[in-house]
Structure formats: C-alpha cells, structure tokens
Amino acid sequence: MSLPFPSLDFFQALQQRTKDEAVAFEKLGYCDTTFGIRVGSELYSITFEIYECVEVAEGGDAENLDFVLDAQRELWCEMLASIQENDGADASHTINSLTHMGDIMSVEYEDPEGHDRFYRFMATIQAFLDEAKNLDVEIN
Numbered sequence: 001m002s003l004p005f006p007s008l009d010f011f012q013a014l015q016q017r018t019k020d021e022a023v024a025f026e027k028l029g030y031c032d033t034t035f036g037i038r039v040g041s042e043l044y045s046i047t048f049e050i051y052e053c054v055e056v057a058e059g060g061d062a063e064n065l066d067f068v069l070d071a072q073r074e075l076w077c078e079m080l081a082s083i084q085e086n087d088g089a090d091a092s093h094t095i096n097s098l099t100h101m102g103d104i105m106s107v108e109y110e111d112p113e114g115h116d117r118f119y120r121f122m123a124t125i126q127a128f129l130d131e132a133k134n135l136d137v138e139i140n
Helices: 008-020 022-027 073-084 095-099 114-118 123-134
Strands: 035-039 041-051 052-058 068-071 106-108
Touching: 008 022, 008 052, 008 123, 022 123, 035 073, 035 106, 035 114, 041 095, 041 123, 068 073, 068 095, 073 123, 114 123
Parallel strands: 035 068
Antiparallel strands: 035 041, 041 052, 068 106
C-alpha cells in the first residue's frame, strides 16, 4: 500500500524504520530533540529520544519545538524522489544543502539552542528521512 506524502502514516512508517534499523541509528549517536517538518501549511511534530523516533504527530505548536524545517510541498517531493532514486538523498537534496541554498528550505527556531540541535542532530534527521528509500511513497 502506498503511503501518501505528506501524511501521519508516512511519518509513522519512518518512525518504525528507526526501530527496524536500530543498529544504524545507534551508530549515529544519541539524538534528543522534538522538531517539526512543515510541508506547505501542514506541520508534523517528530520526537527523538536517545537513538530512535519515539513519537510523531500531526500539528503541534511550532513555538514549543526545537526547530521546524519548512519548505513547499514541491521541494519535499523532490527530496523524496532523490532519496528513492539514489538510495538516500543526493548531495543537492540533503537537508544540509537545502537549508544553505538561499530560501529553498528554512530552519525556524525560537531559541538558539534549537538551531544548535538542528546542526547537532542533522545526520540522524537525514537518516530518518532517507529511510523513505524503503517505503512505497505516493509522491505527487
């Protein structure tokens, strides 16, 4: 069954992948953050504790999140297509690249510590998103 993007089902499937690939996520080091992914006007909250994603939810209060990755749906879909075609995001479609290339994807935060958490845990967050390579995702 295809998982529509964006959807709670999609993010829950990524959450399950952190459990299925526990050894790979442990190698990345601990990750303690609650962040958001905003796709257009939709916000999804994602919580990591230690080595795995422990909670995903629709909505949330962006002010209470460490940071929010914000981009239009088209860019997220382009990133997911890259992940699926290349067994992980290619160099121009990583969250690192996309947040450093002008206004393509923004990192929003209320507190400088939230911005620090984005950089500190970027590898785990990218690995989380790269797990979409193992999902049947409906990208339109």
